[in-house]
Amino acid sequence: MIRFIAILMFEFSLVFVSNAQIQMPENGFSPGWEKSEPMRTVKSRNLFDYIDGGAEIFLEYGFKELWIQPYQKGDEEISIELFQMECPASALGIYLIRTGNGQTNTKIPARNSCNKYQFTIRRGSAFIQINNYSGEVENLTVLTMLAKKLLKNIPDEPEPEFLNLLPGKNLVKGTESLIRGPISLQPVYTFGEGDILQLHGKIFGVIGDYATATDTFTLILIPYPSEKAATIAYRNLINHFDPYHKILMKDKNRFVFRDYQKKYGLVEKIKKRIKIKIKMQKKPA
Amino acid sequence: MKQSDYHSMDELFKMRRRQFLKTGVVGSGLLLGTPTLWAKGQEKKNKPAKPKTNVADVLYIPRTKHSLPGPFPGKVVEVSNEKVLVNSKPVPSLVQEMVQKGITQLTGINLKRSFDLFFTQDDVIGIKVNPVGPRLINTHLEVVDVLIDWLTNNGLKRNKIIIWDRFDYMLADAGFTPERYPGIQIIGLQTMDEAAAEGKTKDNSKWLDKNGHHVSEANFDKDVYYWVDVDGPKDKAYLNQHVFNGKYSYFGKLLTQKLTKIINVPVFKNTGNGISMATKNIGYGSVCNTNRLHKPLFFNVNTEVSAFPVIRDKLVLNITDALRGQYEGGPGAAAQFIYDYNRLFFATDPFALDMVCQELMVQKRKKEKVRVNEHPMFTEYLHYAERLGLGIADERKIQHIVV
Numbered sequence: 047m048i049r050f051i052a053i054l055m056f057e058f059s060l061v062f063v064s065n066a067q068i069q070m071p072e073n074g075f076s077p078g079w080e081k082s083e084p085m086r087t088v089k090s091r092n093l094f095d096y097i098d099g100g101a102e103i104f105l106e107y108g109f110k111e112l113w114i115q116p117y118q119k120g121d122e123e124i125s126i127e128l129f130q131m132e133c134p135a136s137a138l139g140i141y142l143i144r145t146g147n148g149q150t151n152t153k154i155p156a157r158n159s160c161n162k163y164q165f166t167i168r169r170g171s172a173f174i175q176i177n178n179y180s181g182e183v184e185n186l187t188v189l190t191m192l193a194k195k196l197l198k199n200i201p202d203e204p205e206p207e208f209l210n211l212l213p214g215k216n217l218v219k220g221t222e223s224l225i226r227g228p229i230s231l232q233p234v235y236t237f238g239e240g241d242i243l244q245l246h247g248k249i250f251g252v253i254g255d256y257a258t259a260t261d262t263f264t265l266i267l268i269p270y271p272s273e274k275a276a277t278i279a280y281r282n283l284i285n286h287f288d289p290y291h292k293i294l295m296k297d298k299n300r301f302v303f304r305d306y307q308k309k310y311g312l313v314e315k316i317k318k319r320i321k322i323k324i325k326m327q328k329k330p331a
Numbered sequence: 332m333k334q335s336d337y338h339s340m341d342e343l344f345k346m347r348r349r350q351f352l353k354t355g356v357v358g359s360g361l362l363l364g365t366p367t368l369w370a371k372g373q374e375k376k377n378k379p380a381k382p383k384t385n386v387a388d389v390l391y392i393p394r395t396k397h398s399l400p401g402p403f404p405g406k407v408v409e410v411s412n413e414k415v416l417v418n419s420k421p422v423p424s425l426v427q428e429m430v431q432k433g434i435t436q437l438t439g440i441n442l443k444r445s446f447d448l449f450f451t452q453d454d455v456i457g458i459k460v461n462p463v464g465p466r467l468i469n470t471h472l473e474v475v476d477v478l479i480d481w482l483t484n485n486g487l488k489r490n491k492i493i494i495w496d497r498f499d500y501m502l503a504d505a506g507f508t509p510e511r512y513p514g515i516q517i518i519g520l521q522t523m524d525e526a527a528a529e530g531k532t533k534d535n536s537k538w539l540d541k542n543g544h545h546v547s548e549a550n551f552d553k554d555v556y557y558w559v560d561v562d563g564p565k566d567k568a569y570l571n572q573h574v575f576n577g578k579y580s581y582f583g584k585l586l587t588q589k590l591t592k593i594i595n596v597p598v599f600k601n602t603g604n605g606i607s608m609a610t611k612n613i614g615y616g617s618v619c620n621t622n623r624l625h626k627p628l629f630f631n632v633n634t635e636v637s638a639f640p641v642i643r644d645k646l647v648l649n650i651t652d653a654l655r656g657q658y659e660g661g662p663g664a665a666a667q668f669i670y671d672y673n674r675l676f677f678a679t680d681p682f683a684l685d686m687v688c689q690e691l692m693v694q695k696r697k698k699e700k701v702r703v704n705e706h707p708m709f710t711e712y713l714h715y716a717e718r719l720g721l722g723i724a725d726e727r728k729i730q731h732i733v734v
Contacts, residue, residue: 086531092529095572100663145667163666164667179466220700233603
């Protein structure tokens, strides 16, 4: 119960950095580096124009506003893109899918993943990308300095407890991610058309991969706000289940299926929660 | 073609079935038998209906000797050289070797005869590049350089070569400028005012004329269009980016009136679980008013736009620039997912090419521990193209040659 309240708090306690609070590092934050143009703001209605083909996922996780500040020194250009998200879970959701195999920069006081072209950072409700367009390695200390100065103006908040919903045993580290609707679900699995899990861009689900001695699978856990909401979602799922999969057994709160790759899945509604296991090698009992 | 006339695909398949029974053309079995099964399958699966399009209108237009999938259906040549990049920058001489190797392996004949197979000296040849993600993941200039050398070495005048994309400013950002390519034409089908699009200015005069029309309207051919029963949004931001916002996606006049052949040079990158490579580069790059199509049709646009003779009969060669690749975060550039891949892929059949690259992309995503959804829906458009006779998607029929 306490965990669920915490989740709701993350869901509804919208902690924003107001525009007035946004202070991009000033000219000369590092010798020779200056703002090459004024800070730009992108509202949600214009995000499609800024990220052609990639805006939907930000909007689904909960995008509020984007601030962009480019800097220049001679021919070298770097920039900050600060995405203000609805809540820490929103920022973490986008962070977890936007980080590659970068390394953690221990000098940056926030969760981060860095390579020579880009630093990706999550702090509070902010998702931040600092871009090094040339990939010039000499710029990386400047990027680190820029990140540290920027983060001083962004309030820290604890990471969402969401991920604690996933059982720790046999969890493959680094596979955790969040979903909040059909777009964030798409890379994971296809259960059917549209918002098949009835997340409405409001309810977060958590995902992780598991490897046991006898099987591997992906686990999806969705805590709905009420048992009624979970029931509606369960019915929607079973009534509009993707025809590429074959349901092998079903009852009121549970069904087993075989997917197009001949792997098995199990869906269970347990009170307010839907628990889904997919990509199992072995057919569940 | 009269506007708003169209045949649904259901009608088309019914008509084709009748034709088949009447003529008994065995070779049409693929086109005739499979769609019936496909239609039944669709019914059984109870999928929401896709919006109607006018693609059926163009499928009856007689093919030419250059029509897709070209002389080598299902054949894909992959050329790799682990030394081609130094500090992620191409070594021109090695790129040249790779391109020469790729073309000759594909055609089985030398470069001169390969030129003659695809072109004549009278052709006006468009090189369709992908300039998105400048300096990170756009079509490499070094690959385009080698193609220009090949064409000009075989007698084509430089002014008959046009490097093109949909957006003029993206070409410039990626380095495709008149200064870099003297004598070569560089043409964007349309302009877009980035400042207005990004909300930097309220001044729309750079893209909107006094009559409320996009200044690039005249660049599109109102007689040649892809019609889809979906309206584009009516806001200015959309119009700025897409030129028109009705149900018509017009082809650029560059393609309908000027180019006689096209070489397609996409890059190796993902878009979600799918890929944004050969067929998407041409499908979404040749027409305007496209954003309305993403949700209802998405990849099917690649197939249906390629079915129009303006593409089908002119697109003779595809080279996927995989010197660098991007396995996640596409189609926009995402530096953290870009890697040196050191490969070029060659095909006359863009659908076989995309099928091969889709599989390679899936392998890469798995290797990098990116979540992979291998649902068949992400390659249905390739099989759809096979049913329309535009290419090969059945992996059993694809010949993937690794050099």
